[in-house]
Amino acid sequence: MSNYRIEGETGEWEVVIGLEIHAQVTTKAKLFSGAATDFGAEPNTQVSLVDAAMPGMLPVINGEAVRQAVRTGVALNCEIHKWSRFDRKNYFYADLPQGYQISQFAHPIVGEGEILVEPEGGEPATIGIERIHLEQDAGKSIHDQSPEFSLVDLNRSGVALMEIVSKPDMRSPAEAGAYVRKLRSILRYVGSCDGNMDQGSMRADVNVSVRKPGGALGTRTECKNVNSVRFVEAAIAYEAQRQVEVLESGGTVNQETRLFDPARMETRPLRSKEEAHDYRYFPDPDLLPLVFDDAYVEECRKTLPELPDTKRMRYIEQLEISPYNAAVLTAEQETAAYFELLLNETALKQGKDAKDVGKAAANWVISDLFGALNSEGKSITESPISAAQGAELLALVADGTLSGRLAKDVFAIMLETGDDPGKIVEERGMKQVSDTGAIEAEIAKVLEANADKVDQYRGGKDKLFGFFVGQTMKATKGQANPAVVNELLKKALDG
Amino acid sequence: MSDLTNLPIAAMRDGLNRKDFSAKELAEAHIRAVEGARTLNAFTVETPERALAAADAADKDFAAGTAKPLSGIPLGIKDLFCTEGVETSASSNILKGFVPQYESTISARLFADGAGMLGKLNLDEFAMGSSTETSACGDTINPWRAADGRNLVPGGSSGGSSTAVAARLVAGATGTDTGGSIRQPAAFTGITGFKPTYGRCSRWGTVAFASSLDQAGPMARDVRDCAILLQSMAGFDAKDSTSLELPVPDFEAALTGDLLGKRVGIPREYAIDNIPADITALWEAGRAMLRDAGAEIVDISLPHTKYALPTYYIIAPAEASSNLARYDGVRYGQRETPDGGNLIDMYEATRSAGFGDEVKRRIMIGTYVLSAGYYDAYYLQAQKVRTLIKRDFEQAFRECDVILTPTAPSAAFPLAEKMDDPVSMYLNDVFCVPASLAGLPAMSVPVGLNADGLPLGLQLIGDALDEEGLFNAGYALERAAGFSAQPEKWW
Numbered sequence: 001m002s003n004y005r006i007e008g009e010t011g012e013w014e015v016v017i018g019l020e021i022h023a024q025v026t027t028k029a030k031l032f033s034g035a036a037t038d039f040g041a042e043p044n045t046q047v048s049l050v051d052a053a054m055p056g057m058l059p060v061i062n063g064e065a066v067r068q069a070v071r072t073g074v075a076l077n078c079e080i081h082k083w084s085r086f087d088r089k090n091y092f093y094a095d096l097p098q099g100y101q102i103s104q105f106a107h108p109i110v111g112e113g114e115i116l117v118e119p120e121g122g123e124p125a126t127i128g129i130e131r132i133h134l135e136q137d138a139g140k141s142i143h144d145q146s147p148e149f150s151l152v153d154l155n156r157s158g159v160a161l162m163e164i165v166s167k168p169d170m171r172s173p174a175e176a177g178a179y180v181r182k183l184r185s186i187l188r189y190v191g192s193c194d195g196n197m198d199q200g201s202m203r204a205d206v207n208v209s210v211r212k213p214g215g216a217l218g219t220r221t222e223c224k225n226v227n228s229v230r231f232v233e234a235a236i237a238y239e240a241q242r243q244v245e246v247l248e249s250g251g252t253v254n255q256e257t258r259l260f261d262p263a264r265m266e267t268r269p270l271r272s273k274e275e276a277h278d279y280r281y282f283p284d285p286d287l288l289p290l291v292f293d294d295a296y297v298e299e300c301r302k303t304l305p306e307l308p309d310t311k312r313m314r315y316i317e318q319l320e321i322s323p324y325n326a327a328v329l330t331a332e333q334e335t336a337a338y339f340e341l342l343l344n345e346t347a348l349k350q351g352k353d354a355k356d357v358g359k360a361a362a363n364w365v366i367s368d369l370f371g372a373l374n375s376e377g378k379s380i381t382e383s384p385i386s387a388a389q390g391a392e393l394l395a396l397v398a399d400g401t402l403s404g405r406l407a408k409d410v411f412a413i414m415l416e417t418g419d420d421p422g423k424i425v426e427e428r429g430m431k432q433v434s435d436t437g438a439i440e441a442e443i444a445k446v447l448e449a450n451a452d453k454v455d456q457y458r459g460g461k462d463k464l465f466g467f468f469v470g471q472t473m474k475a476t477k478g479q480a481n482p483a484v485v486n487e488l489l490k491k492a493l494d495g
Numbered sequence: 496m497s498d499l500t501n502l503p504i505a506a507m508r509d510g511l512n513r514k515d516f517s518a519k520e521l522a523e524a525h526i527r528a529v530e531g532a533r534t535l536n537a538f539t540v541e542t543p544e545r546a547l548a549a550a551d552a553a554d555k556d557f558a559a560g561t562a563k564p565l566s567g568i569p570l571g572i573k574d575l576f577c578t579e580g581v582e583t584s585a586s587s588n589i590l591k592g593f594v595p596q597y598e599s600t601i602s603a604r605l606f607a608d609g610a611g612m613l614g615k616l617n618l619d620e621f622a623m624g625s626s627t628e629t630s631a632c633g634d635t636i637n638p639w640r641a642a643d644g645r646n647l648v649p650g651g652s653s654g655g656s657s658t659a660v661a662a663r664l665v666a667g668a669t670g671t672d673t674g675g676s677i678r679q680p681a682a683f684t685g686i687t688g689f690k691p692t693y694g695r696c697s698r699w700g701t702v703a704f705a706s707s708l709d710q711a712g713p714m715a716r717d718v719r720d721c722a723i724l725l726q727s728m729a730g731f732d733a734k735d736s737t738s739l740e741l742p743v744p745d746f747e748a749a750l751t752g753d754l755l756g757k758r759v760g761i762p763r764e765y766a767i768d769n770i771p772a773d774i775t776a777l778w779e780a781g782r783a784m785l786r787d788a789g790a791e792i793v794d795i796s797l798p799h800t801k802y803a804l805p806t807y808y809i810i811a812p813a814e815a816s817s818n819l820a821r822y823d824g825v826r827y828g829q830r831e832t833p834d835g836g837n838l839i840d841m842y843e844a845t846r847s848a849g850f851g852d853e854v855k856r857r858i859m860i861g862t863y864v865l866s867a868g869y870y871d872a873y874y875l876q877a878q879k880v881r882t883l884i885k886r887d888f889e890q891a892f893r894e895c896d897v898i899l900t901p902t903a904p905s906a907a908f909p910l911a912e913k914m915d916d917p918v919s920m921y922l923n924d925v926f927c928v929p930a931s932l933a934g935l936p937a938m939s940v941p942v943g944l945n946a947d948g949l950p951l952g953l954q955l956i957g958d959a960l961d962e963e964g965l966f967n968a969g970y971a972l973e974r975a976a977g978f979s980a981q982p983e984k985w986w
Contacts, residue, residue: 057699060733093838285705
């Protein structure tokens, strides 16, 4: 549990945070219509008669959205409700064509579960999931295109969302940030949401209240549609501080919906309690309850990939990768996928068990590859070096073809050209020389040219050994196997 | 009224098959009848060109031997069914001028089977009413007249349909029934109306009133014609989640008229006070007719009947208040934009101007019963009572095969008589509403005339999915009653 505290004039305050994450379900069609859901399409080009709420149109549930919700629920260790129901949430708005949103109010498809989060530099915490339900997204109102009218784009109208509601279990901005990151990671592993927060396919409603540590829960506010992890953390920090100041100056916190303004990094009221809606929820009579059996849940479970926590433990226990590296490699599904491809190719090429090459592969990905990608601002999926090429490079090092130094040079060329390492070595003659005869010949030349230093060395100046290594490497253009050079030099100098 | 327009659908079908007359002749006869009956105001839109086009296609099909079940049969379509390219207003100002780009499943199926469309038929606004007087397209006049010559209502909400069929303007018509909107107007006009089991007919493309109750059905001259029409209308539709994925039985084949071994239940709770003596007598006579057809008459109890009407007037408005939220002036239909107004002002102005009083009343009732603090006491309680009413019927159908009741507590009443008294208007549906709440198939069959010479109907209610048994009981009742009266043509 976090010991994050806000220092007020009256002492310490604890922050209580709950998050509602709206995650757009990865499916080609909308929740109740066959219309497409591509991001960035021309306004009002992805709208069916159902999405526009034409008279007499009826919703039909998209089976793929249901499947993805169940898979997500299973992945988050949640209770799966084999009987769930859609309700209508009634309110008027120009971008809500039906005059109601179809959601699951009373009987969500997924019930309680939990998720383990590890905030950077903080204690691990288990955060409870309250529920996950399916619902429709609304359209978009555009107020800045005409002085007289608001325009409405219905492309998003009816898009399938999972609302993932946490329990009020988080106690610091860092914990909330870690929760969003972890949830995003799991959703991306499962494939039920692409997690693109900048495209709005994942956004958070942030509920914040403050209280004296251990005291009764305070009144909460809700910041709507916060669309990055950083903003979630900033909104919480701002809001908690604001509430403490309100309370300490004798005021009361209004239960209200607020807006987070990323330009000013502050929150402000969106609508007041006086305008609070009475949503008049009731079961949607156009839809039958959603019912499935254990076999269906089992089928969904079988399609789940290995999830990040399990994967990380396997890396640590079976591949003997350090906990830190294992965490880095499993945080994103794409990284893990790259790593595992690299690992398998490496084991295959070197004829070894995966566990015997795991550490080397992990080190290469994290130090060499990530280092290079970070400096170019690229993600792992944009890597100019494929996993197979990486494995080939590691194999060339392992079999002595390349020294560590040569490997770095080859790596740099690979980054630039995208060529296979074998080809680079071949074309540029960068092969490491382990042929003792050739190296001995070079050593003899080096010793002859530096006879004075040989005498000094033999006279007790041990430090000069490094000088001879350097000269030999230079003479072999860096291609000599350093281990062989060491051994042969020792023999030649020490007799 | 020509001989051709006076034929039932079955006889039209035979005549067309035998080439006694062409589909074009049949369509033209009906178009003339429609044109000559504008006084009745049965239609919101006339579409003679559609009827003629279908007739041409039918005549080609008959010539080629590829005729379909309804080839050349000219129908009227209640203006609640969206018809592609033809204005569909639900008799509301808020949808005036709305021309759908799509065809409702029901009308599409009828047209696919060869039927033609003479036009769209008037109804109570959004099907809310029992007299067709809440229509924004004017009153429809019942072709039957009171002894004193006063104009009568045709029932509702499918009053355009009942008038058009009774006045021989169309061979048959579609209706929709939420709480009696097919059966009560059928009874008021001396025709047959059939509401199938909830889910038999797709609701896709039909303007919604109360989704859990709305059900399309045929209105026609007789039981066989209803069976013929329902055959084309019924069937699973993947676009309606509440549609039943079941094979459609051969309804016409079920018409034997033999009720031997069948038990007809008489629910004692339907013997309510203030029912005119001639209706009670008709109900008695109905029992005798069915007994003569071989059935055993058994007394049954449907204990929660008295709660049905109040339950209906919570659930139906609740669903309607939400279903009608889409008429907001944003995307189609009427839009009122007061000077300097914002979005809320537009909503208020549009909906105030676009909806009539009865629709507003029901939206307000529905909004109220779903509101925080009232939901449990009204909506939730009503859902519980609805379950009890369903259970009443389940138990009753262990003791009988079909239930016989009056269709309506009165004959057709004069125009304007009940418009100032909503509760008295609502009472028209007191016998129809329970079957709607239970989702059961039910029909009205014309059985006799009252002392004033106005038609009266009896209602038969069947068990869920037993349309065949219900049709057959209706057929037996129809044969025994021998009802052949028609309104005198005065229009």
